[in-house]
Amino acid sequence: MHNVTLNNGVQMPILGFGVFKIPNEETEAAVFSALEAGYRSIDTAAIYHNEEGVGRALAKAGIPREELFITTKLWVQPNADNTRRAFEASLKRLGLDYVDLYLIHQPFGDLFGEWREMEKLYGEGLAKSIGVSNFYSGRLVDFIMHTDVTPAVNQVEAHPFFQRVKNQKVMANRGVQIESWGPLAQGKQGIFEHPTLVAIADAHNKTVAQVVLRWLIQRDVVVIPKTVNPARMAENIDVFDFELSEGQMNAIATLDRGRSAGLDHYSVEAAERLSKPDDLSSGLL
Numbered sequence: 001m002h003n004v005t006l007n008n009g010v011q012m013p014i015l016g017f018g019v020f021k022i023p024n025e026e027t028e029a030a031v032f033s034a035l036e037a038g039y040r041s042i043d044t045a046a047i048y049h050n051e052e053g054v055g056r057a058l059a060k061a062g063i064p065r066e067e068l069f070i071t072t073k074l075w076v077q078p079n080a081d082n083t084r085r086a087f088e089a090s091l092k093r094l095g096l097d098y099v100d101l102y103l104i105h106q107p108f109g110d111l112f113g114e115w116r117e118m119e120k121l122y123g124e125g126l127a128k129s130i131g132v133s134n135f136y137s138g139r140l141v142d143f144i145m146h147t148d149v150t151p152a153v154n155q156v157e158a159h160p161f162f163q164r165v166k167n168q169k170v171m172a173n174r175g176v177q178i179e180s181w182g183p184l185a186q187g188k189q190g191i192f193e194h195p196t197l198v199a200i201a202d203a204h205n206k207t208v209a210q211v212v213l214r215w216l217i218q219r220d221v222v223v224i225p226k227t228v229n230p231a232r233m234a235e236n237i238d239v240f241d242f243e244l245s246e247g248q249m250n251a252i253a254t255l256d257r258g259r260s261a262g263l264d265h266y267s268v269e270a271a272e273r274l275s276k277p278d279d280l281s282s283g284l285l
Helices: 024-037 051-061 080-094 111-123 137-145 165-173 195-204 208-218 230-237 246-253 268-274
Strands: 003-005 011-013 041-043 069-074 101-104 130-133 153-157 177-181
Touching: 024 041, 024 051, 024 230, 051 069, 051 080, 069 080, 080 111, 101 111, 101 153, 111 130, 111 137, 137 165, 165 177, 195 208, 195 246, 208 230, 208 246
Parallel strands: 041 069, 069 101, 101 130, 130 153, 153 177
Antiparallel strands: 003 011
């Protein structure tokens, strides 16, 4: 597996496995299958309500801890003082002594207070790296300017129809690694039937999903595709034996529509929907 080096020297696999919207009762089997297929980076979150399933799969697989890279996320908290409690609850559900990456999940709430608590977790070695998610450029730069530890990662929506090129440049200039959630546009906007992507896939005897993941990887974007289908898991990780040409990279670059396939995190709707604490993700259950 190919790695990227984060701003604190930590190595992170450039391709991992995401578990967004996988029910907890199905997560153990999905993650175990992913680990068997060769994935070593697993991305979950308290708000997904499936950390326990991830933890059971990790225990069942028996892979040495140092070979794994586990990410989870802090949901919007009722107050910053609850950050450690939420983290410890996630750690317990995962059955781990530490996580490799801990992210602020949404750019809402008492971000600076939460970050100060996360900096303490980082200093104690309980989170090997800390970062953010869904931060647009202005929010990220302001955040960096007023905190002691620069986020190692910013996990954002990024795919051929929402490419985030300018956002990526801002991150790179400040030492922040871009990571893509929804690299396959959540299967929306006809991505698997798009003629440009189909033609490139046919030229390499690969699938559209493999081409899109390869395109992101060649842009140095970390990707975490999700599936519960073992055959697709194997397909998604099989992207290191071919390379897209400059012309093919440029052809995909023309597909950018500059907007989300889902919820715009700039919007009032996003603030209203995502600023609410969640009992489980706050460590209250």
